[in-house]
Amino acid sequence: MEFNNIVPGMTYEREYIVEESDTASHFGNDKVPVFASPKLLSWIEGTAIGTVAPFLPDGWETVGTTFDFKHLAATPVGMKVRVVTELTEVNGKLLTFAVKAYDEVDKICEGTHGRAIIDLKKFLSRVNEKGKK
Numbered sequence: 001m002e003f004n005n006i007v008p009g010m011t012y013e014r015e016y017i018v019e020e021s022d023t024a025s026h027f028g029n030d031k032v033p034v035f036a037s038p039k040l041l042s043w044i045e046g047t048a049i050g051t052v053a054p055f056l057p058d059g060w061e062t063v064g065t066t067f068d069f070k071h072l073a074a075t076p077v078g079m080k081v082r083v084v085t086e087l088t089e090v091n092g093k094l095l096t097f098a099v100k101a102y103d104e105v106d107k108i109c110e111g112t113h114g115r116a117i118i119d120l121k122k123f124l125s126r127v128n129e130k131g132k133k
Contacts, residue, residue, distance in 0.1 A: 003117060005055045006095070010087040012051035016043055018077050018103075035075035040083075040101060040109055041067055047083040048097045048113050062095065062115040063123070069111025075103040085113070093117040 016022075022039040024032040045064050052062060075081060082102045089096035093116055101109035 013084040037071045048085045066114035073106040073108045
């Protein structure tokens with residue numbers, strides 16, 4: 001299957017509000033109540049999904065394959081974070097995104113994220129078979 005409508009240059013952005021459950025304290029770094037890198041990774045992934053999801057045929061999805069980002073600045077609870085993704089490369093079913101994130105004061109992240117386009121039915125079938133082993 002070809003995905004001719006998924007091309008470099010596509011962008012998407014989402015805004016989030018940092019909550020207590022998004023902090024490093026919640027992820028085990030008890031004394032650091034600021035926006036956590038694992039949550040940032042999750043928001044990057046969700047934004048990248050939003051970049052291409054509307055252009056995928058029924059039954060097709062994307063899954064994360066690589067993450068390479070720098071978390072540049074701390075963000076307190078209650079502040080907005082804007083995550084921006086730009087599709088920079090399409091290599092068959094492999095997608096590469098440039099990612100950036102900003103809070104209300106600073107650029108807080110930059111890097112890249114890779115995703116693969118998958119046939120969901122085939123993918124889940126393989127995963128289910130793996131689970132039976």
